[in-house]
Amino acid sequence: MSGQQKKLQFAPFSSFLDAGFWHKLSENKLNVYGLDESPKLINGFYYNGDPVGLPCRLNIEYSAFDKVPQVPSRYFRSHGVLHNMNTIDKFKECDHKELLENVGKKVWEDIVSKKIEENPSLLSRFLLLTFADLKKYIYYYWFAFPCLCMPEDVTMVTDPVILPERLNSQQISELITEYDKFQSASTEFVGYFIIVQSKDRIVVDHLKNVESYSKDTCKIYFGFADPCTLDSNPGWPLRNYLLYISYHWGDKFKNAEILCFRDRSKDGIRDISHSIILTLNVSSTKTLTECPKSVGWEKNERQKLGPRVVNLSSSMDPVRLSESAV
Amino acid sequence: GVAEYFTPVLKDSKFKETGVLTPEEFVAAGDHMVHHCPTWQWAKGDETKIKPYLPPDKQFLITRNVPCYKRVKQVDTHQEEQEKVIEVDEDGGWVDTHHFADPNASSLQDQVAEMTLDSKDSKKVSNLDDDDDDGDDDDGDAMDMEDFEKSGMLEEEDSATLQPEKCSRQDSEPGGESGILQTRTYDLNITYDKYYQTPRLWLYGYDENRKPLTVEQMYEDFSQDHAKKTVTMETHPNLPGPPMASVHPCRHADVMKKIIQMVADGGGELGVHVYLMIFLKFVQAVIPTIEYDYTRHFTM
Numbered sequence: 001m002s003g004q005q006k007k008l009q010f011a012p013f014s015s016f017l018d019a020g021f022w023h024k025l026s027e028n029k030l031n032v033y034g035l036d037e038s039p040k041l042i043n044g045f046y047y048n049g050d051p052v053g054l055p056c057r058l059n060i061e062y063s064a065f066d067k068v069p070q071v072p073s074r075y076f077r078s079h080g081v082l083h084n085m086n087t088i089d090k091f092k093e094c095d096h097k098e099l100l101e102n103v104g105k106k107v108w109e110d111i112v113s114k115k116i117e118e119n120p121s122l123l124s125r126f127l128l129l130t131f132a133d134l135k136k137y138i139y140y141y142w143f144a145f146p147c148l149c150m151p152e153d154v155t156m157v158t159d160p161v162i163l164p165e166r167l168n169s170q171q172i173s174e175l176i177t178e179y180d181k182f183q184s185a186s187t188e189f190v191g192y193f194i195i196v197q198s199k200d201r202i203v204v205d206h207l208k209n210v211e212s213y214s215k216d217t218c219k220i221y222f223g224f225a226d227p228c229t230l231d232s233n234p235g236w237p238l239r240n241y242l243l244y245i246s247y248h249w250g251d252k253f254k255n256a257e258i259l260c261f262r263d264r265s266k267d268g269i270r271d272i273s274h275s276i277i278l279t280l281n282v283s284s285t286k287t288l289t290e291c292p293k294s295v296g297w298e299k300n301e302r303q304k305l306g307p308r309v310v311n312l313s314s315s316m317d318p319v320r321l322s323e324s325a326v
Numbered sequence: 327g328v329a330e331y332f333t334p335v336l337k338d339s340k341f342k343e344t345g346v347l348t349p350e351e352f353v354a355a356g357d358h359m360v361h362h363c364p365t366w367q368w369a370k371g372d373e374t375k376i377k378p379y380l381p382p383d384k385q386f387l388i389t390r391n392v393p394c395y396k397r398v399k400q401v402d403t404h405q406e407e408q409e410k411v412i413e414v415d416e417d418g419g420w421v422d423t424h425h426f427a428d429p430n431a432s433s434l435q436d437q438v439a440e441m442t443l444d445s446k447d448s449k450k451v452s453n454l455d456d457d458d459d460d461g462d463d464d465d466g467d468a469m470d471m472e473d474f475e476k477s478g479m480l481e482e483e484d485s486a487t488l489q490p491e492k493c494s495r496q497d498s499e500p501g502g503e504s505g506i507l508q509t510r511t512y513d514l515n516i517t518y519d520k521y522y523q524t525p526r527l528w529l530y531g532y533d534e535n536r537k538p539l540t541v542e543q544m545y546e547d548f549s550q551d552h553a554k555k556t557v558t559m560e561t562h563p564n565l566p567g568p569p570m571a572s573v574h575p576c577r578h579a580d581v582m583k584k585i586i587q588m589v590a591d592g593g594g595e596l597g598v599h600v601y602l603m604i605f606l607k608f609v610q611a612v613i614p615t616i617e618y619d620y621t622r623h624f625t626m
Contacts, residue, residue, distance in 0.1 A: 009488040011506075016391065018513065018530065019538055020372075023567040049365065051393055051617070053507035059390065062372060062566050072367050072388075092474055140474075149484065230505070233488050265364045266619055295484045297476075301535045303489075305482065306475030310537055315568035 005155040008280060011228045013046070013126075013236045014055040015143040015298055020062025022132070022139050022312055025084065028065060029132055035086055042080040043069040044126055046191075046237070048225040049264045052274075056227040056235040058126060058145065074263070076191035076225050076237075078124040084132065091131035091140055091307075096297060103127055103146040104294030111148075111244045117208035120192035123240040127296075129307070137316045142307035146296040147239035151288065154242060157255050157279040160232055164273050171202055176272060178204040179261070192241055195221040195259055210249065219257070221277070226260035234260045234278060242282060243292065250284030341598045345582030346523035349379045351598045355525075356387050356516075358599040365389045365619045369515075371564030380518060385564050387516040387602070394510040394531070394616045397546045401615060508534040510547070512616050515570075516602065517563050524578035525605050528562055529571045529613070544571050552612040573612055581608055 033040075042064040046057065058078055063070040071077045081103065085091040103125050110116045116123050127144040163172060175195065182204040183189050194210055196203045197219040204223070205213075213220060222245055228235030238258065245256050258278040264271050285292075300306045314320055340346050347355070359366050368384045376382050481487065515528040531539035531547065545553045556577075559569040585604060589596050596604070606620035 007485065009486055011488045014536065016532070016536055018567070020565050020567040027566075047390070050391060053505070053509070054391060054393060054511070055506050057391060066373075070370055072369065074364060074367070088469065096476065096479065140469075149486065153486070230488075239486075268362045270364070293480060295481045295487065297479060297481050299481075300471065300475070302472075302475075304472075304475045305477070305479050306471060308535075309469075309471055312538065312568065314540055315538070 008154045008156055009233055010239050011056050011230055011233045011235050013058045013145040016057045016059045018061045021060055021064055024062050024065055026134055040082040042082045044078040044080050045071050045075040046227045047075050048227050048262050050229055052229050071188050076189050077121040078126055080126045082128045084130045088131050100144050100146050100294045104148055105291050107240050108291040124237055137313040138311050140307050140309050143298040144296045145236055146294050148243050148292045155281045160276045160278050163275040166277055174202045178202055191225040193223045195223045221257045221259040223259040223261050226262050246282045246285040250282050256280045256282045345579040352518045353384050355599050355601040359602045363619045372566050375564045389618055390513045391511045392616055392618045394512055394547055396615045398549055514618055519575045522575040524575045526575045527573040527609050549612055573609055
């Protein structure tokens with residue numbers, strides 16, 4: 001690399017919905033919501049163990065509406081808001097900018113107030129706009145994964161490196177042990193954490209404990225569960241996290257070291273060595289008084305900003321089902 | 327079905343004699359698999375469908391988003407002379423499609439024993455032809471989605487967002503510089519079938535654009551010996567929603583019994599805790615291109 005520093009780019013989330021979600025949405029529309037269009041809280045989750053080449057996915061399933069969210073073990077929670085519209089026109093004419101900014105503001109408030117240190121999953125939020133054509137079993141939907149933009153571009157001090165370039169194999173197994181210990185002490189898997197490397201040991205701890213470690217004697221990595229499988233890019237969950245880091249720690253750390261934690265198992269063998277470490281120039285945003293701009297609407301199959309549609313008539317329409325039944 | 331209602335839940339193990347499982351054994355085998363293959367997890371399913379004979383939080387096993395890079399016919403090296411019908415009956419029995427493929431593994435027992443060595447080397451296809459523009463035309467009565475597209479949104483100028491199409495055509499060999507592959511994926515479930523007293527495999531597939539696959543499309547990922555014969559569409563015992571594809575469990579116990587017998591003949595013994603790993607090994611004959619995880623080193 002020459003003097004030119006590379007700009008950091010994030011791999012966006014891709015929405016993954018199961019048919020059970022549409023089934024539950026239809027039920028709720030008929031039996032609970034009626035014409036009520038007010039926003040509903042739903043749950044999604046993401047995973048940092050996918051095989052290489054798969055997109056960063058956010059799963060929303062039949063369990064999305066559960067009051068007590070069922071986040072599978074080793075998955076990380078994302079907080080969603082559902083806007084189910086009564087007509088296709090209202091679906092089309094929504095104020096997309098405003099919807100996104102409303103969620104962005106919540107993220108901003110939670111960063112400023114440090115609420116996310118108590119509940120880091122609040123950094124991961126999504127928005128789902130839907131219109132369900134219940135007569136035809138056709139569902140129109142558009143996801144957003146709201147992220148606050150950093151006021152200035154974030155650049156990489158060095159190219160991303162994989163974990164074994166920083167830690168030896170003994171340290172990597174210690175990291176796995178410490179990580180498991182950290183996660184098993186929480187009620188659900190925590191997607192954001194710190195990794196503290198001192199002369200003789202490695203510790204995984206909560207964000208709120210950053211200040212209990214001395215920068216002079218320890219190396220502190222800001223860690224997060226990374227759903228991305230690319231070698232040179234982190235996934236979407238880093239975006240809001242970076243704003244938190246720059247807001248609270250930007251003036252204390254010259255460069256931010258980020259550990260994009262990836263955790264794969266195959267053939268009975270656990271592997272985190274494809275995790276990547278980023279060394280970033282992050283200028284402090286402490287003096288920022290206004291909520292930064294938000295982005296995050298998902299592109300459709302044509303890579304355009306627009307909704308998607310799914311037609312489930314062949315599997316959900318009782319008339320068509322009875323036709324195909326043997 | 328009605329039969330399920332009247333079948334008593336097995337209390338005493340008949341695993342060795344008949345190849346069937348009690349719910350307790352299913353849970354033990356499930357725990358063992360979740361421990362060694364963490365891509366598989368226990369799930370609770372829909373609250374209203376909880377089966378009383380299984381713990382509420384261990385109703386079935388699930389692995390999500392399993393890649394399926396190729397269609398069966400793209401890899402079909404199917405040759406009649408390699409087949410051996412393990413179980414002969416009027417339905418054709420369970421066909422072991424690659425039985426004589428490897429001269430060094432001339433019996434099923436050898437093949438089972440080789441599971442420890444079989445790294446299931448994945449031959450990933452990088453440049454899949456995903457260029458077909460047919461996806462959007464299949465939506466029948468849906469409106470023209472291009473009408474809904476927006477311009478002038480902030481997202482268009484945000485240079486911090488990686489543009490996925492920029493790397494989608496790169497070759498991706500595991501371990502190398504990688505791009506996002508366009509691939510089908512499957513969610514796989516294993517439930518306990520109370521009537522047949524065996525595990526039962528369920529599949530739900532998504533296309534390259536993450537739309538649910540139709541039954542006809544899913545048949546492309548089942549071995550032709552089994553599609554339509556062994557694979558049926560039925561209501562999932564624990565999940566809401568439309569019928570799902572399932573590998574019919576009527577032969578599972580017999581196959582399992584045969585495997586136990588073969589291992590016993592070779593002086594070994596199969597513990598009931600490895601049941602699900604062996605189960606996943608033999609259903610691979612049905613779904614050879616779906617790259618789920620099941621293998622680990624275990625001794626028999």
